Amino acid sequence: MKVTFEGSLAIVRPFGFLEVNITPSSIKKADVEQICARQISAILLSLKNVTFFSPLWLNSTCEHLSGIAKQIGAEFAVCDYDDTFYELVAKTSKNILRFSLFENEKVATLFLNDTLADSSEAIVIYNKNEQYKDYINSLLEQKCYKCKFVKSVEEFNAAKQAYKYTISTLNHIVLGKKEFSTFVRGDVVIYKTVGLIDSSFVQNFDYKFHERLQKIGFKFFVFWSDSVGALNTIGASFLIKLSELSQKSGGILAICGLNEGNISETLASNLKAAKILLYKKMDDFFKDDSTLYFKKRLIDIEPTKMNKNLVEFLPLVISSVTDVLSPLIESEILCLDAKISNFNVEGENDYLRACVLFYGDVQMRILLGVKKDKLGKICSIFSDNGDLECGCLSGFSQIFSIIASKILDIFIERNLKVKLSNFKFFENEMFFDRASSGIFATLNAKESQTGVIFISK
DSSP: EEEETTTTEEEEEEOOOOOOOTTOSOOHHHHHHHHHHHHSSEEEEEOTEEEEOOHHHHHHHHHHHHHHHHHHHHHEEEEEHHHHHHHHHHHHTTOOOOOOOEEEEEHHHHHHOOOOOOOOOOEEESSOHHHHHHHHHHHHHHTTEEEEEEEEHHHHHHHHHSOOOOEEOOOOOOOOOSEEEEEEEEEEEEEEESSHHHHHHHOOOOHHHHHHHTTOOOEEEEOOOOTGGGGOOOHHHHHHHHHHHHHHTOOOOEEOOOOOOGGHHHHHHHHHHTTTTESSSSSHTTTTTTTTHHHHHOHHHHHHOOHHHHHHHHHHHHHHHHHHHHHHHHHHHHHEEEEOOOOTTGGGOOOOOOOEEEEEOEEEEEEEEEHHHHHHHHHHHOOOOOOOIIIIIHHHHHHHHHHHHHHHHHHTTTTTOOOEEOOEEESSSOOSSSSSSSEEEEETTTTTEEEEEEOOO
């Protein structure tokens, strides 16, 4: 079974004829370690490439994977099945099925991935059960998605041709409502809370997670709650303090769902004085063009210095990058001009860049950039569309995930306890940290510059 990673999903992909007596129903130890080292929201078992499976194999595999998911606090689900499979499971496991079934990976991504898909287009849903429709709608609304309900099979089939995301009746969704969730939409981090931002919220907030997101270049952090209109002084003091700390690394805080009429003028004034942006609705934030200023600005931050780990692991990191990219570009990629420097690239926006932080026994931040004019060919294996705006970001995300996995394997083999942060992608914005020193090198193929890599603490 092959394990791949897309956003916050770990996708397990078995293939062929699967019998419990000849096919392992558990994944390798190395794959388990990869899953545990990442920010995983769900483990997804895809049956897309399965020709045949026995019920015993499926039960054993689901038990194994759901156990891992429970261990790390993630969801478990099955996807990519046919009508016959769904009807069989629905009939035999109607009262005992404790995990979700999704008709395909695309639908599963909407509900399970903490990296949000393009939400500009409505998601079309067909289901006769009004209560279930409301449930699906509430789950998707929690992730900034908009729903469009159709009343007939004919209308739904027509919508399949016109809309990117459609949800049929062949889904069984059993996701619980979380008190607090984190999503990434583009370059914005969304902290979604069901309850109040109060003392309990403050106590459970993961400051280290927030700092790591800033470390890789996220600037916008939105606290979103329908109940935030009742924000108390403890919650307000927490947000003001967090805003002041975040600004040192260029971070901007916003509150969405706030009804200023429900809080005192003094409290509202204090929030604004701390440069916290206030909005009634999430849409108001994303439609606010004034945030472009914050997106584009470069800031002065306290620089970090080199450490010996960077030098020690440099050859292995470079090898991981070139081993993945060289076959894709069909030419050997050489690392040239490696030097100790800060990040300063002429024509930076000519590169699509990705940044990740390894943390734990080793602290290492890696920024990889690939020339946009090379990406069509490089990403073609991962996407049906070579257009940058449509397919290459997705393709590059998968390539970067493979590279990150190879580097993580190096640490695992050396018995180092290292974890992986979220990814941050830079398309048309500058990398914010120009002060920290690290190792900078260019990646060349056929005497032509293909990319750059910057490794820092």
